[in-house]
Amino acid sequence: MKVLIIGGGIGGLTAALCLHGAGMEVVVCESVPEIKPLGVGINLLPHSMRVLSRVGLLERIAEHAVETAELSYFNKFGQRFWSEPRGQFAGYKWPQFSVHRGVLQYILFDAVRETLGPDAVRTNHHLDHFEQNDEGVVAHFVDRATGEMIHEERADLLVGADGINSVVRQQLYPDEGPPIYSENVLYRGTTMMPPFLAGNVMAMIGSMQQKMVVYPIAKPDVDGRVLTNWVGNLNEGQSTLTARDWNREADKDRLLDLYKTWQFDWLDVPQMMAGSGKVYEFPMSDRNPLDRWTFGRVTLLGDAAHPMYPIGSNGASQAILDADALTRALTSTTDPLDALTAYDRERVPATAKVVLQNRAKGPDQILDLMEARFPTGFEKHEIPHDELAEVMDHYKRVAGFDVQSLNQLT
Numbered sequence: 486m487k488v489l490i491i492g493g494g495i496g497g498l499t500a501a502l503c504l505h506g507a508g509m510e511v512v513v514c515e516s517v518p519e520i521k522p523l524g525v526g527i528n529l530l531p532h533s534m535r536v537l538s539r540v541g542l543l544e545r546i547a548e549h550a551v552e553t554a555e556l557s558y559f560n561k562f563g564q565r566f567w568s569e570p571r572g573q574f575a576g577y578k579w580p581q582f583s584v585h586r587g588v589l590q591y592i593l594f595d596a597v598r599e600t601l602g603p604d605a606v607r608t609n610h611h612l613d614h615f616e617q618n619d620e621g622v623v624a625h626f627v628d629r630a631t632g633e634m635i636h637e638e639r640a641d642l643l644v645g646a647d648g649i650n651s652v653v654r655q656q657l658y659p660d661e662g663p664p665i666y667s668e669n670v671l672y673r674g675t676t677m678m679p680p681f682l683a684g685n686v687m688a689m690i691g692s693m694q695q696k697m698v699v700y701p702i703a704k705p706d707v708d709g710r711v712l713t714n715w716v717g718n719l720n721e722g723q724s725t726l727t728a729r730d731w732n733r734e735a736d737k738d739r740l741l742d743l744y745k746t747w748q749f750d751w752l753d754v755p756q757m758m759a760g761s762g763k764v765y766e767f768p769m770s771d772r773n774p775l776d777r778w779t780f781g782r783v784t785l786l787g788d789a790a791h792p793m794y795p796i797g798s799n800g801a802s803q804a805i806l807d808a809d810a811l812t813r814a815l816t817s818t819t820d821p822l823d824a825l826t827a828y829d830r831e832r833v834p835a836t837a838k839v840v841l842q843n844r845a846k847g848p849d850q851i852l853d854l855m856e857a858r859f860p861t862g863f864e865k866h867e868i869p870h871d872e873l874a875e876v877m878d879h880y881k882r883v884a885g886f887d888v889q890s891l892n893q894l895t
Contacts, residue, residue: 486509486510486641486642486815486821487509487510487511487512487639487640487641487642488504488509488510488511488512488640488641488642488643488644488815489511489512489514489622489624489638489640489642489643489644490511490512490513490514490643490644490646490786491514491612491624491643491644491645491646491647491651491652491653492513492514492515492516492645492646492647492648492651492787492789493513493514493515493517493520493594493606493608494590494646494647494648494787494788494804495527495586495589495590495593495787495801495804495805496646496786496787496788496789496801496804496805496807496808497513497515497644497646497647497786497787498513498590498593498594498596498597498606499536499537499540499593499804499805499808500644500646500786500807500808500811500812501513501597501601501605501606502540502542502593502596502597502600502601502808503536503539503540503808503809503811503812504808504811504812504815505597505600505601506539506540506812507812507815507816509815511601511605512605512607512638512640513597513605513606513607514606514607514610514612514624514626514638515606515607515608515609515610516609516610516611516612516629516647517608517609517629518608518609518630519608520590520591520594520606520608521587522585522587522588522590522591523586523587523590524585524586524587524590525585525586525673525674525675525702525714525716526583526584526585526586526675526700526702526714526716527583527584527585527586527589527702527801528553528581528582528583528687528700528798528801528802529546529550529581529582529583529584529589529801529802529805530581530798530799530802530884530886531572531573531577531578531579531580531581531886531888531891532579532802532806532884532885532886532891533801533802533803533805533806534546534572534579534580534581534582535578535579535891535894536805536806536808536809537805538579539809540596541596542592542593542596543580545592545596546582546584546589546592547580547582549584549585549588549592549703549704550582550583550584550588550589550702550703551582551583551584551685551700551701551702551703551704551711552572552573552580552581552582552685553571553572553580553581553582553583553685553686553687553700554570554571554572554574554683554685554686555568555569555570555571555574555682555683555685555686555687556568556569556571556686556687556689557569557682557686557687557688557689558688558689558690558851558852558855559688559689559690559691559749560690560691560692560852560855560856560859560862560863561690561691561692561695561746561747561856562749562862563690563747563749563750563751563752564862564863566851566855566863566868566873567851567868567873567877569877571687575888576888576892577886577888577891577892578891578892579891583687583700583701583702583714584702584703585675585702585703585712585714586801588703589801594606607636609628609629609635610626610635610636611626611627611628611629611652612624612625612626612647612652612653613625613626613627613634613652614652614656615643615653615656615783617643617781617782617783621639621640621641621782622639622640622641622642622643622782622783623637623638623639624637624638624639624640624643625637626638641782641821642782642783642784642821642825643782643783643784644783644784644785644786644811645657645783645784645785645786645789645790646785646786646787646789646804647789648787648788648789648792649664649770649771649772649788649789649792650664651785651788651789653783653785653789654785654789654790657780657783657785658775661772664770664771664772664792665770665771665772665773666768666769666770667768667769667770667771667794667844668720668721668722668723669693669718669719669720669721669768669769669794670718670719670721670766670767670768670769671716671717671718671766671767671768671769671795672716672717672718672719672735672740672764672765672766673714673715673716673717673764673765673766673767674714674715674758674761674762674763674764674765675702675712675713675714675715675761675762676712676713676715676757676758676760676761677706677710677711677712677713677760678710678711678713678757678760679709679710679711680701680705680709680710680711680713681699681713681751681752682751682752684701684705684711685701686700687699687700687798688700688752689849689852690747690754691747691852691856692852692853692855692856693718693720693846693849693850693852693853694719694720694853694856695717695718695719695720695743695744696717696718696719696849696852697715697716697717697718697744697747697754698714698715698716698718699713699714699715699716699752699754699757700713700714701713701714702714713757715754715757715758715761716795717740717743717744717758718769719743733765733766733767734763734764734765734766735764735765735766737758737759737761737764740758740764741755741758741759744758769794769795770792771792771793771794771840771843771844772791772792774791774833774836774837774840774841775790775791775833775837776833777829777833778790778828778829778832778833779825779826779828779829781822782821782822782825784811784825784828784829786804786807786808786811787803787804787807788800788804790807790832790833790836791803791836791837791839791840792840793836793839793840793843794843794844794847796843796846796847796848796849797839797842797843797847797848797849797880797884799839799843799847799884802884802886803836803839803884806832806835806885807832807836810828810831810832811828811832814827814828814831815828835885838883839883839884842880842883842884847880848876848877848880850876851873851876851877854869854872854873854876
């Protein structure tokens with residue numbers, strides 16, 4: 486069976502490795518002329534590392550990533566009100582990693598070329614449209630810069646893993662319209678700096694009105710400094726940004742002014758921001774969950790299927806779970822159409838829950854809970870530990886990584 490994957494991102498490349506490992510012929514077509522290590526930080530939760538471990542990438546990722554040991558929440562005054570161990574430190578069979586998104590993509594890209602061959606990923610192949618019949622699928626590709634038709638590829642199945650602005654999804658749902666803007670804008674940067682706290686902590690600070698996420702994404706350099714990823718989240722209301730503005734440079738001076746009082750004994754936020762190079766802004770957007778991804782021999786995966794707010798560290802992890810589920814479905818039956826139906830049946834409702842939970846602030850709702858109750862700070866005895874624990878545990882169950890259920894898998 487030949488599977489054509491549209492999109493060479495994290496989900497598409499993981500699917501290529503999983504499907505090839507199950508004995509299928511796989512071709513990946515990517516729109517950009519060259520795959521580059523773009524982006525900033527990303528988190529890989531234990532359920533996704535289970536999948537990546539099974540395709541032999543645990544040691545490669547561990548070599549370049551930080552194994553996250555703890556997730557901690559703080560108010561805007563730097564007071565910690567929640568902390569929990571993560572990954573193997575929390576008893577999971579698999580670790581949780583924080584890593585540069587571009588580094589992870591290159592690890593996957595190299596693994597695909599090594600395993601499937603150097604021509605398995607075809608760059609500068611922008612999907613124009615596809616056709617299908619009882620015999621298979623034909624995809625037509627253009628050079629994105631010129632619009633010239635350059636290639637057509639035949640396959641038994643086509644998987645759209647081409648992101649939030651998916652061409653595959655647009656052909657399946659031509660009247661859907663653009664992504665939905667949340668009225669929150671994300672400001673992202675990286676800074677080489679001394680480690681904070683224990684050096685392997687992911688920190689969530691503030692409230693959903695003004696938030697900061699900070700975590701290291703690489704090993705220390707010879708001077709002991711670490712590349713630290715930070716994401717400011719501001720509720721900006723209506724914005725001139727669109728969902729395609731992923732890499733527009735932001736006004737760093739404005740951000741420094743907004744965060745100027747966030748100087749804690751464990752982290753100086755404005756100093757961290759000032760030490761960054763360029764800072765980029767883009768709108769936090771998603772799409773409404775779909776009732777189905779599969780139409781005949783064509784289906785969706787990753788952000789093409791379920792773009793979600795980057796809350797709870799689940800975007801890339803859910804795409805990796807899609808790849809695993811698709812492979813299991815295709816190896817469980819000889820009829821590929823039945824397999825894609827089974828894939829839909831498993832993943833469409835599961836990811837819809839995560840999309841909607843992230844719209845409801847996911848685990849980060851505890852930031853707003855504490856801000857609403859203690860706007861001027863709190864005493865330790867006032868922290869509602871049981872209430873916070875229920876929020877955090879509920880999200881793990883929804884997103885599929887509660888430790889008891891996950892550890893039952895192999």
